[in-house]
Amino acid sequence: MRALRLLPQSAMAIYAHPDDADVAAGGLLAQWANEGCAVHLVVVCDGSKGSHTPQTDPGSLREIRRVELQLAADLLGAKSVTCLDRPDGGVSNDEELRATLVGLIRQHRPEVVVGPDPTATFFGGVYVNHRDHRETGWALLDAVAPAAAMPLYFPTKGEAHQVGRLLLSGTHEPDVVVDVSGTIDTKVQAVLAHGSQLAGDAEEIRDVVYGRAEQAGRPVGAAFGEAFRSVELAF
Numbered sequence: 001m002r003a004l005r006l007l008p009q010s011a012m013a014i015y016a017h018p019d020d021a022d023v024a025a026g027g028l029l030a031q032w033a034n035e036g037c038a039v040h041l042v043v044v045c046d047g048s049k050g051s052h053t054p055q056t057d058p059g060s061l062r063e064i065r066r067v068e069l070q071l072a073a074d075l076l077g078a079k080s081v082t083c084l085d086r087p088d089g090g091v092s093n094d095e096e097l098r099a100t101l102v103g104l105i106r107q108h109r110p111e112v113v114v115g116p117d118p119t120a121t122f123f124g125g126v127y128v129n130h131r132d133h134r135e136t137g138w139a140l141l142d143a144v145a146p147a148a149a150m151p152l153y154f155p156t157k158g159e160a161h162q163v164g165r166l167l168l169s170g171t172h173e174p175d176v177v178v179d180v181s182g183t184i185d186t187k188v189q190a191v192l193a194h195g196s197q198l199a200g201d202a203e204e205i206r207d208v209v210y211g212r213a214e215q216a217g218r219p220v221g222a223a224f225g226e227a228f229r230s231v232e233l234a235f
């Protein structure tokens with residue numbers, strides 16, 4: 001495990017659900033945005049099934065989550081937010097999704113793409129990684145390497161662009177930690193912006209975010225960290 005210090009000029013975070021980027025990489029994205037990086041956020045799903053209450057109206061929840069997403073993205077300092085509006089549970093690594101992601105990558109031309117590691121399925125014997133996270137992860141890998149970089153893939157989707165690095169969260173094979181001590185409170189605020197998804201009050205949520213970030217930072221001596229699997233793409 002090593003500390004990663006990096007400031008790209010442009011970055012894209014591609015996640016499945018409206019709150020995923022904040023939970024997984026909110027400290028990193030806020031830090032980059034603060035320091036002048038153009039951070040583009042892409043959310044594949046509309047969040048319409050994110051409830052344990054059968055009486056919840058999916059259409060209303062979708063609208064609530066759209067507002068929460070924009071609020072959180074503004075807190076992080078994201079330059080753009082694109083919601084692809086697939087229903088929750090409806091993500092597949094299909095050609096349509098890859099074409100859309102390739103188009104966005106070629107439009108915004110990020111040096112770094114951040115997103116979920118699709119190879120992580122089971123966590124600690126108590127959690128199965130959501131299908132939408134896994135499918136989004138596979139789709140972004142396929143969109144970045146090689147499709148976006150090669151002009152004969154999706155030739156109508158813009159000029160080819162080679163992403164330099166992938167940072168994958170929710171991974172079983174983290175090899176870098178980013179020190180997010182300067183933006184941990186922004187991350188907490190961004191997570192709290194997703195009021196429809198919170199199980200607990202603000203103090204409890206803050207303690208959970210702090211606790212996970214302390215654990216992630218420890219191997220590199222950071223007070224608060226976020227861990228990723230880093231892939232530097234050779235080209």
Ligand SMILES: [Zn+2]
Binds near residue numbers: 016017020130133
């Ligand atoms: Zn999610």
